Amino acid sequence: MSGGATDPHPGERRPLGRRRLGLALLTVVALAGGGVAVTALATPEKPSPDPAGGEGLPPATAPVTRGDLTDSSQQDGTLGHLGERKINAGGPGGTLTWLAAPGSVVRRDERLYEVDGEAVRLMYGDEPMYRTLRTGDKGKDVRQLEENLAALGYTGFDVDEEYTAKTAAAVARWQKSHDLKQTGTLGPDRIAFAGSAVRVESGADSGTGSGGGDRIATGDRVTPGSPVLTVTGSEKVVSFKVPASQAGTAKTGTRVQVTLPDGTRLPGRVSAVGRTATAGEDPQDRTPKIDITVSFDDPARAKGVDRSPVTVELSGTTRRDVLSVPVNALLALPDGGFGVQVVEDGAARDVRVELGLFAQGRVEISGEGLRAGMKVGVPS
Structure with a gap:
């Protein structure tokens, strides 16, 4: 056979030792960083000898193909x-008379809950509504309120961090639209801030009952x-975990395909990667893992029950x-390295190859004389 090794048994043609190939391939994959599962290859039947006296032919062949090769990994999400x-109560307190329903989405200026029949509405912003705002007040919460008023069409003031008489006039118009007393002041008894539209999970845990947990x-x-x-948040996302050692496979912006429970495949991207690794809940696997979040390109198409597996x-x-070529077409050459058994014109010959990317059960190869369409030996 090729490779320059001396045959210890002259006159007897021996097939290359595929028994050594499984271990060798696993070594190659490990050095390449993992991510590809390689099944150990069974020893094929001894090829029938070529009638012309050439190399033994393999029991089966597969074509060399040319095209794009992409490695990928799958995760359960x-x-x-x-x-x-949590949304906390503002104002003086009282009796809860209405709550937004679980599963509903509340958007800007819509009701979150009512106390004593008075609605508390949602506005967008990261600063909490911690005081009653009036003319002369300054701060980031003033800017947040003004941004919301402007977005709702109540204009006539400069959007800044100062609550002016013009701001008060816009607030009064907003109050009139909701049949409220037109005071020109606004506090946590009327609005609550959240970063964007919210989806109601449930009423909050009241902390009462046996061991708490009542809503x-x-x-x-x-x-x-x-x-x-x-x-x-109102938009659906997917969450999953990866071992901390594999965090590089899921960087922010990495493109993904998500398969939903009904078989629908939707594109998305990694939108957030956790900064702290924590041990998993499985007592049999305490490997430190990092939380990964995926956002859909079109969230409205992401249909499915919450906490469904994807x-x-x-x-x-x-x-x-x-x-x-298929991974199992690789041969471990006697003098080291890898090759493939090319079958042409009823004869087989070994060709040394350089390995590239492992993906999709195939491996990228390069070598002298190789071309698309060639047949290479594989186990039966």
Whole structure:
């Protein structure tokens, strides 16, 4: 055979030792950084000898192909919503008379809850509504309020951090539209801030009952600062975990394909990567893992029940216009390295190859005389 090794048994043609190939391939994959599962190859049947006296032919062949090769990995994920948080009661407190329904989405200027029949509405912003704003006040919360008023069409003031008489006039117009007393002042008894539209998860945990866990409901008394609603972000996302050692496979911006429970495949990207590794909940696997969040390109198409299992396919490296063969076509050459058994004109010969990317059960190869369409030996 090729490779320059001396045959210890002259006159007897021996097939290359595929028994050594499984271990060798696993070594190559490990050195390449993992991410590809290679099944150990069984020893094929001894090829029938060529009638012309040439190399023994393999039991089966596969073509060398040319095209793009992309490695990818699959992860088990969960469909859900991002950023669970609490909405706390403002104002003097009282009896809870209405709550937004679980699963509903509340947007800017829509009702979150009512106390004593008076609605508290959602506005967008990261600063909490911690005081009653009036003419002369200054701060980031003033700017947030003015940004919301302007977005709702109540204009006539400069959007800045100063609450002026013009701001008060816009507030009065907003109050009139909601049949409220037109005071020109506004406080936490009327609005609550959140970063964007929210989805209502449930009434907040009241902390009562045996061991806690009861949910607040209409008719309950609330006090300033007590939790009223548990909410999340309004758009659906997917969350999953990867071992800390593989965090580089899921960088922010990495493109993914998500397979939903009904088989629908939707594109998306990694939108957030956790900064702290934590041990998993499985007592059999305490490997430190990092939380990964995926956002859909078109969230409205992401249909499914919350906490449904999904599959996330992470796109990796792509090698374009390369030659490749099935992984099990590789031979471990006697003098080291790898080759393939090319079958042409009823004869087989070994060709040394350089290995590239492993992906999709195939491996990128290069070597002298190789071309697309050639047949290479594979186990039966």
